[in-house]
Amino acid sequence: MIDIKGVSLWYDNDRRVLDDITEVIGTGRTVVICGPSGSGKSSLLRCINGLEHFQKGEIFIDGISVQDTRTDIHKLRARIGMVFQHFELYPHMTAMHNITLAPMQVYKKTRREAEEKAMALLERVGIHEQAFKYPEELSGGQKQRVAIARALAMEPGTMLFDEPTSALDPEMISEVLDVMVGLARGGMTMIVVTHEMGFAREVADRIMFMDEGRIIENAGTSEFFNNPKSPRTRQFLRRILNYHA
Amino acid sequence: MDLGVIARNFPFMAGGLLLTFELALITIAGGFLVGVVLALCRLSSRSWLYYPATVYVHFFRGLPLILVIFWLYFLSPVVTGSSLKAFNAAIISFVLFEAAYFAEIIRAGVQSLSRGQIMAAYSTGLTQFQSARHVILPQAVRNMVPALVTQAVIIFQDTSLAYVIGLREFLRRVNLVDAREARSVELYLFAGLVYFIICSVGSMAGSRLEKRTKRS
Numbered sequence: 001m002i003d004i005k006g007v008s009l010w011y012d013n014d015r016r017v018l019d020d021i022t023e024v025i026g027t028g029r030t031v032v033i034c035g036p037s038g039s040g041k042s043s044l045l046r047c048i049n050g051l052e053h054f055q056k057g058e059i060f061i062d063g064i065s066v067q068d069t070r071t072d073i074h075k076l077r078a079r080i081g082m083v084f085q086h087f088e089l090y091p092h093m094t095a096m097h098n099i100t101l102a103p104m105q106v107y108k109k110t111r112r113e114a115e116e117k118a119m120a121l122l123e124r125v126g127i128h129e130q131a132f133k134y135p136e137e138l139s140g141g142q143k144q145r146v147a148i149a150r151a152l153a154m155e156p157g158t159m160l161f162d163e164p165t166s167a168l169d170p171e172m173i174s175e176v177l178d179v180m181v182g183l184a185r186g187g188m189t190m191i192v193v194t195h196e197m198g199f200a201r202e203v204a205d206r207i208m209f210m211d212e213g214r215i216i217e218n219a220g221t222s223e224f225f226n227n228p229k230s231p232r233t234r235q236f237l238r239r240i241l242n243y244h245a
Numbered sequence: 246m247d248l249g250v251i252a253r254n255f256p257f258m259a260g261g262l263l264l265t266f267e268l269a270l271i272t273i274a275g276g277f278l279v280g281v282v283l284a285l286c287r288l289s290s291r292s293w294l295y296y297p298a299t300v301y302v303h304f305f306r307g308l309p310l311i312l313v314i315f316w317l318y319f320l321s322p323v324v325t326g327s328s329l330k331a332f333n334a335a336i337i338s339f340v341l342f343e344a345a346y347f348a349e350i351i352r353a354g355v356q357s358l359s360r361g362q363i364m365a366a367y368s369t370g371l372t373q374f375q376s377a378r379h380v381i382l383p384q385a386v387r388n389m390v391p392a393l394v395t396q397a398v399i400i401f402q403d404t405s406l407a408y409v410i411g412l413r414e415f416l417r418r419v420n421l422v423d424a425r426e427a428r429s430v431e432l433y434l435f436a437g438l439v440y441f442i443i444c445s446v447g448s449m450a451g452s453r454l455e456k457r458t459k460r461s
Contacts, residue, residue, distance in 0.1 A: 049368055077367060
């Protein structure tokens with residue numbers, strides 16, 4: 001369970017990026033966050049696994065406070081997978097090595113164990129035949145699936161996705177979304193920053209619309225699409241749905 | 246021109262070249278290692294690491310190398326009570342001095358990486374040290390190859406300064422031969438040629454290495 005309590009984040013004392021965000025995400029739930037760029041969606045994700053330091057509020061992951069100095073942040077992060085817009089695969093390592101690095105370093109797994117697990121994960125995301133290729137030899141969709149496998153190799157209970165498909169060619173988006181749908185149905189706790197409304201409709205339990213560091217709309221999926229309360233959300237939905245249709 | 250003077254004294258001078266190489270290689274290895282540590286401190290968000298390393302780098306970059314050698318050699322007996330051997334004094338001053346330059350090269354190389362790579366490494370639970378060791382430094386070193394090779398070549402030339410404390414490296418031996426034979430023109434042209442050839446070979450090897458690391 002992810003418990004976000006009154007989180008505020010600002011840069012340079014005045015530019016407020018997150019403004020008093022509160023939200024509880026239950027275990028096994030999938031939450032989609034959408035909103036215009038600069039609305040604080042990505043910053044919120046980075047706060048959740050301690051990649052960004054926020055000035056006010058608290059975030060608990062299964063009861064453990066992210067910013068408590070007594071928390072072993074590395075151990076905590078190991079259980080929270082993260083997938084980035086620009087993949088961020090390590091370019092000097094093969095797909096296989098990208099996946100096995102952290103399990104071997106953090107969990108002290110043997111190479112054999114780590115590689116078996118990595119192979120199984122690559123199979124699960126449908127690209128085991130690319131295991132020994134370098135990132136630059138892979139397509140965008142393949143890269144992102146390796147990145148998902150890399151995160152899954154740490155056996156996380158939670159996965160954070162930061163616009164995972166927005167750097168992909170259109171024909172590769174579905175291969176990544178398919179993997180994510182599978183994860184959501186498999187009981188993974190997921191927070192997904194995306195504008196893929198088809199994906200949201202299919203698997204999201206809740207959808208949040210953010211603007212200027214605040215949660216403007218926070219509703220169950222069907223309510224969000226059928227009966228959005230704020231005019232700002234309606235305007236955003238109209239644009240994004242028309243655009244995609 | 247009497248090139249015979251070079252032939253006659255060649256073994257003696259070549260012996261000095263060996264010492265020059267020894268000084269250069271130890272300095273490059275030691276300076277690089279100390280430089281990595283300094284660079285990591287300079288990149289750290291912890292002020293107790295950042296500030297001492299920053300002061301160190303600015304201090305040594307603000308001094309001529311020859312002064313560092315003098316200080317270490319002539320002041321260390323005053324401070325510690327025992328004198329340093331010339332070779333040790335030279336190595337220590339070279340490593341201390343060049344580490345500051347290596348640190349800045351390495352820091353720039355690390356900063357050239359996208360912040361995303363660091364976040365990706367952290368997000369899988371790797372510690373700062375593990376991220377640096379496996380993700381950041383291997384990539385940064387590739388970006389740094391040209392600057393590192395240039396620095397190595399400069400170090401090779403800088404070793405000639407060890408002559409000020411009486412170390413008989415290559416240039417010092419050329420100097421000694423000249424004192425005996427009074428053939429400055431031939432001898433210093435020869436010395437220049439030797440440095441030029443070795444440094445050119447080093448630079449060419451560097452650009453080959455650069456091409457190779459780009460490909461892989």
